Amino acid sequence: MCSLELCGASPSKPSVAMFLRELTEPTSTQKGIGRVSSETLKKAGITTVADLLLHIPRNYEDRQTVVPIAQAVAAGIAANTVVTVITHDYIGRGKNATLKIFIEDESARAALLCFGRNFLRSALVPGKRYFLYGQFSYKYNELQTSAFETEPYTQNPAIFGNILPVYPLYGSLTQRFFRNVIQAALRNYAPDIENELPERIVEKYGLEQKSRAIRLVHFPGSLEQAEQAKKSLGYEEFFYLQLVIKRRAKKLKASPRHSGKIGAGLAAKLEARLPFGLTTDQRKVLAEIRDDLESGTPMMRLLQGDVGCGKTLVAFIAALFAVEAGEQAAMMAPTELLARQHAETAASMLEPLGVRVALLSGTVAPRMRARLLEALACGDIDILLGTHALFSQDVKFKRLRLVIIDEQHRFGVLQRLALVEKGELGKSPPDMLLMTATPIPRSLALTVFGDLDVSTIRTMPPGRKPVETHLARIGNEEKVYSWVSREVKNGRQAYFVYPLIEQSENLELKDAQSMFHNLKSRVFPDLRLALLHSRLPEEEKKETMDLFVGGKIDILVATSVIEVGVNVPNATCMVVEHAERFGLSALHQLRGRVGRAEHQSYAFFIYDKELTEEGRSRLKAIKETTDGFVIAEKDLSIRGPGELTGVRQAGRFKLVFVDILRDLELLKTARADVEQLLEDDPGLIDPQNRVVRTVLDRVPPFSEETAAGG
Ligand code: ADP
Ligand code: MG
Numbered sequence: 127m128c129s130l131e132l133c134g135a136s137p138s139k140p141s142v143a144m145f146l147r148e149l150t151e152p153t154s155t156q157k158g159i160g161r162v163s164s165e166t167l168k169k170a171g172i173t174t175v176a177d178l179l180l181h182i183p184r185n186y187e188d189r190q191t192v193v194p195i196a197q198a199v200a201a202g203i204a205a206n207t208v209v210t211v212i213t214h215d216y217i218g219r220g221k222n223a224t225l226k227i228f229i230e231d232e233s234a235r236a237a238l239l240c241f242g243r244n245f246l247r248s249a250l251v252p253g254k255r256y257f258l259y260g261q262f263s264y265k266y267n268e269l270q271t272s273a274f275e276t277e278p279y280t281q282n283p284a285i286f287g288n289i290l291p292v293y294p295l296y297g298s299l300t301q302r303f304f305r306n307v308i309q310a311a312l313r314n315y316a317p318d319i320e321n322e323l324p325e326r327i328v329e330k331y332g333l334e335q336k337s338r339a340i341r342l343v344h345f346p347g348s349l350e351q352a353e354q355a356k357k358s359l360g361y362e363e364f365f366y367l368q369l370v371i372k373r374r375a376k377k378l379k380a381s382p383r384h385s386g387k388i389g390a391g392l393a394a395k396l397e398a399r400l401p402f403g404l405t406t407d408q409r410k411v412l413a414e415i416r417d418d419l420e421s422g423t424p425m426m427r428l429l430q431g432d433v434g435c436g437k438t439l440v441a442f443i444a445a446l447f448a449v450e451a452g453e454q455a456a457m458m459a460p461t462e463l464l465a466r467q468h469a470e471t472a473a474s475m476l477e478p479l480g481v482r483v484a485l486l487s488g489t490v491a492p493r494m495r496a497r498l499l500e501a502l503a504c505g506d507i508d509i510l511l512g513t514h515a516l517f518s519q520d521v522k523f524k525r526l527r528l529v530i531i532d533e534q535h536r537f538g539v540l541q542r543l544a545l546v547e548k549g550e551l552g553k554s555p556p557d558m559l560l561m562t563a564t565p566i567p568r569s570l571a572l573t574v575f576g577d578l579d580v581s582t583i584r585t586m587p588p589g590r591k592p593v594e595t596h597l598a599r600i601g602n603e604e605k606v607y608s609w610v611s612r613e614v615k616n617g618r619q620a621y622f623v624y625p626l627i628e629q630s631e632n633l634e635l636k637d638a639q640s641m642f643h644n645l646k647s648r649v650f651p652d653l654r655l656a657l658l659h660s661r662l663p664e665e666e667k668k669e670t671m672d673l674f675v676g677g678k679i680d681i682l683v684a685t686s687v688i689e690v691g692v693n694v695p696n697a698t699c700m701v702v703e704h705a706e707r708f709g710l711s712a713l714h715q716l717r718g719r720v721g722r723a724e725h726q727s728y729a730f731f732i733y734d735k736e737l738t739e740e741g742r743s744r745l746k747a748i749k750e751t752t753d754g755f756v757i758a759e760k761d762l763s764i765r766g767p768g769e770l771t772g773v774r775q776a777g778r779f780k781l782v783f784v785d786i787l788r789d790l791e792l793l794k795t796a797r798a799d800v801e802q803l804l805e806d807d808p809g810l811i812d813p814q815n816r817v818v819r820t821v822l823d824r825v826p827p828f829s830e831e832t833a834a835g836g
Pocket of ligand 1: 431433434
């Protein structure tokens with residue numbers, strides 16, 4: 127989600143659906159791109175010609191519609207007009223003199239201030255006519271502009287009369303740079319871009335041919351043309367997304383399996399050992415899961431339930447069903463921290479029942495890893511927990527029955543699908559249980575996941591007190607600090623969360639590192655503090671977390687690494703500084719780290735004086751409600767669903783041309799078309815099919831950093 131651990135911008139990869147695979151030539155080989163620009167492009171995630179072509183304009187400048195100066199000033203927009211140069215003049219003397227050119231068009235007289243552009247003296251000749259584009263305003267009793275572009279008045283102007291793309295810029299790269307290199311790339315490569323959509327679809331909607339659509343997105347003949355081109359390409363994105371989803375759903379349906387009664391002996395044993403009883407909703411969901419497991423087709427179920435409602439336990443019991451059937455389960459979490467915590471909980475709960483659990487993460491040593499994989503392959507491990515490392519190529523299960531994905535919204539849609547594909551290798555596909563604290567509207571669930579069953583936990587375990595939420599302005603944090611101090615003296619623990627790991631030159635924000643030192647030396651000299659963020663070595667993170675869990679640390683100063691899943695019931699204070707920098711769900715997740723036991727808990731959201739409208743509504747929402755479902759709805763209305771569904775996640779599956787909420791109708795259309803096509807031509811779902819393969823090939827590698835935030 128939109129957590130704000132600003133540890134390096136995550137480069138946005140081009141959409142998976144955009145099939146431009148042949149254009150993998152590095153940008154650096156392109157004419158007009160030198161070493162420095164190439165480096166800057168790389169930092170922005172633009173490394174190939176395809177990336178360059180998918181660097182789409184954020185806007186367009188209309189140099190077609192004539193807007194005389196007077197009219198432009200009245201409307202507060204740029205003038206686009208034909209002017210005659212009257213005279214030249216200079217402001218100031220000598221070397222520092224600035225050229226000032228008086229011009230007029232049909233509507234007004236005005237002055238061009240040529241700061242640093244005295245060379246325009248010879249380009250703009252008195253008495254001659256020029257096309258001019260510029261933003262004029264009244265100053266010192268005259269109309270002026272210093273931001274303008276001109277071109278000699280001819281019958282065939284190069285720029286005037288066109289629609290110009292306005293690109294997102296990086297570093298010192300200019301609009302002119304992007305226009306030039308993209309134009310060159312289009313000239314050299316666009317003819318090679320093949321149409322991938324089935325011809326009848328292209329005809330049905332009168333879509334643009336792909337190579338033309340790409341060209342028109344950058345250099346359209348009119349604004350309408352740009353829209354039309356975007357729609358064509360957007361349709362294609364949805365089409366591929368739906369194709370992959372449908373293909374998966376079909377395959378599941380088409381793989382009937384032997385199943386039957388699932389014993390619940392192990393589950394009953396676990397329940398008997400628990401210090402508490404399951405909640406009604408936990409029971410209900412487990413019954414649904416058991417039905418699925420006993421049915422003839424694999425389960426595809428989303429379990430949603432607010433932070434702290436006890437999803438982990440449900441997951442473990444579901445895993446026990448699989449184990450009891452003599453098969454294996456895998457549970458994946460988005461961060462190493464959470465995976466390790468799950469593994470530890472699983473070990474203490476399940477090993478006494480004779481169930482063998484293991485943890486596989488990216489940092490397991492090679493020798494250990496080899497042994498672990500061997501045990502897994504011969505069935506000596508029943509439940510494997512871990513990060514995405516679970517699904518690397520060499521991980522082979524003996525009989526993988528159930529895949530559980532915790533905090534599923536942290537993974538991209540296609541990421542999830544790719545993981546499932548792994549589990550399928552050669553065997554009947556595993557049952558899937560996706561878990562999330564961020565509920566998804568039904569219509570989106572259908573369109574984004576295909577056919578997915580949804581289970582919901584609404585009740586909290588008994589005895590929980592709602593977390594008391596307080597807002598405080600920066601400057602008033604002393605009160606919060608003394609509250610925390612009192613809680614710690616009563617034996618409780620606290621989290622402090624900051625939006626940055628370390629001091630940033632560009633942002634005036636408190637950061638975890640500096641605040642850790644500050645809090646430790648100045649505010650809480652008698653207490654035990656520790657620092658936790660994603661850039662620390664795994665070993666150190668583990669140690670710190672262990673100490674915090676064991677009560678050996680009073681205050682954990684952290685970034686949003688602790689946002690998901692972390693469970694330390696004795697912690698009762700969550701202090702988030704610069705709360706305005708966090709998304710609503712992130713705030714809710716953070717607050718969910720406390721109030722996990724019978725102790726009254728507190729969340730303090732400290733915010734900066736300067737709040738955006740959106741920041742204000744987020745804080746208001748978080749203060750007013752503790753219900754995750756209500757919060758998810760508010761979140762949806764504040765910023766749209768992309769983030770909720772995990773579809774529009776930077777670095778993974780980024781929809782370039784469409785937005786799920788705005789273009790929901792187009793998405794539904796694409797979905798219906800895919801369904802129809804699959805009926806007519808089941809070959810489309812053949813994994814050997816070029817289109818399908820391409821889409822799968824473009825699933826980018828997973829990185830925990832993007833999962834953990836940023
Ligand atoms: P989440 O749904 O956010 O993943 P967890 O699974 O981490 O929540 O559970 C939060 C806490 O609630 C844990 O400490 C867990 O042991 C406890 N818990 C789970 N189920 C129950 C229950 N039925 N009664 C009491 N406590 C429970
Ligand atoms: Mg959880």
